[in-house]
Amino acid sequence: MINMVWLKTFCVLADKKHFTQTAEHLHMTQSGVSQHVKKLEEALNSELLLREGKGFTLTESGQLLLAEAEELLEKLDGIELKIKSDPEFAxxxxxxxxxxxxxxxxxxxxxxxxxxxxxxxxxxxxxxxxxxxxxxxxxxxxxxxxxxxxxxxxxxxxxxxEPLLLVTPSTVQHVDWESLQALGFINHPDGEHHARQLLSKNFPEFEHISQLKQSGRINQIHLILEPVSKGLGFTVLPQHAVKAFQSQDLITAYELSTPVSExxxxxxxxxxxxxxxxxxxxxxxxxxxxx
Structure with a gap:
């Protein structure tokens, strides 16, 4: 596997075209730059530079390596930047x-x-x-x-x-066990669980949801109060779901005398x-x- 440090030294040298300037840029000694290039040549078993006095030119292998290495190092720099940046809002x-x-x-x-x-x-x-x-x-x-x-x-x-609320049609004037039985229950995926929590604390008559007729069932959170608003029954829902319903004038929400929260x-x-x-x-x- 190619050592990325040696590869970077080679690319900087190819750009600077001067060992001393490369060493200064990388905060290395000139002999350190030479060692990196030599180790890279040994690893690839290929001559990368044609040395001519104090200068050099790239061999065909060196030119091929440079073309591939620059793209690779750019990608690695991009990956490093992304990992280190860890943006707060992206x-x-x-x-x-x-x-x-x-x-x-x-x-x-x-x-x-x-x-x-x-x-x-x-x-x-x-x-x-x-x-x-x-x-x-x-x-x-x-x-x-x-x-x-x-x-x-x-x-x-x-x-x-979150408080659990008993929700009836706005036409209901008084909530007691008899009125709830007359209305019937609008069920939903958490309906029995919520009803048991709230009704058992506020109505001594309540033992199980089967005591109430089921007037409907719906599994979409934004639609649960639609049948209630049309006078078809009552339900029990967490407060946020009740507040999100658009037709607030068509429903009445009660926390009841013994509040219950989830x-x-x-x-x-x-x-x-x-x-x-x-x-x-x-x-x-x-x-x-x-x-």
Whole structure:
């Protein structure tokens, strides 16, 4: 394998066309320059210079090596620059989160991207199990989950909590167990889990979601409140998802007398060295969630 230091010395010598000037440029001795060229010739088993008194010319092999070496060294310099630069606002950041917090974070991250167009976000809404698996397989840089994920490969830290809200059509004047039974439940992927958390703390009658008729089910976070707004039932959702719904005048959200919040954990791969862009986005997420 060609020694890159010897190769660089050879290229500088070919450019300067003078041993002394090359030595000064590289902060070497003149004999050191000669040694590098000699070692390179021995490694390639080919004469690279035709020495003529104090001067020299390149042999055919030397000219061929120079043409290839200059391009190679330029590429190596580019790679080194990219690695050392580690820009704070350039490159791809891969994230996964539940849909509710995603409705808060994703628009804000897009605003950040507008200010720094070289940033690219790959943002996916997903349940906790998928987030954990993506982190284990190193398919994402940041995961936000509603359960702590602490394994051999993943660590997590609670960064926020989000209130769970009971949401009814705006036409509902009073919320009690009978009115909820009459309305029926609009289910969603986390619906039973959220309903159990909130309703069990506020309605003594509640034992299981099967006590309530199911008036519909939808798996798209931005559409869950559509049937509620049309008077077709009620649901339970995290606060950010409720706030993101456009037709706020058609719904009413209640925290109820015993508030219940869902913890939110920021998760990342254990012992992974994060690039600056990912560190900055983690800081941005912490700021947004603490606001």
């Amino acid at each position: 490159g791809e950041v891969r994230l996964m989160s539940p849909g509710s917090v995603g409705t808060l974070l994703y628009p804000e991250l897009l605003c950040l991207q507008q200010s720094h167009p070289e940033l690219v976000f790959d943002y996916r809404f997903a349940p906790n199990d998928d987030i954990q698996q993506a982190l284990i397989e190193d398919k994402i840089d940041i995961g936000l989950a509603t359960i702590p994920i602490d394994t051999e490969w993943v660590i997590s830290k609670q960064v926020a909590s 913890a939110l954990y920021l998760c990342q791969r254990r012992n992974k060295v994060l690039p600056n862009r990912v560190k900055n986005i983690i800081s941005e997420i912490n700021t947004l969630l603490s606001a």
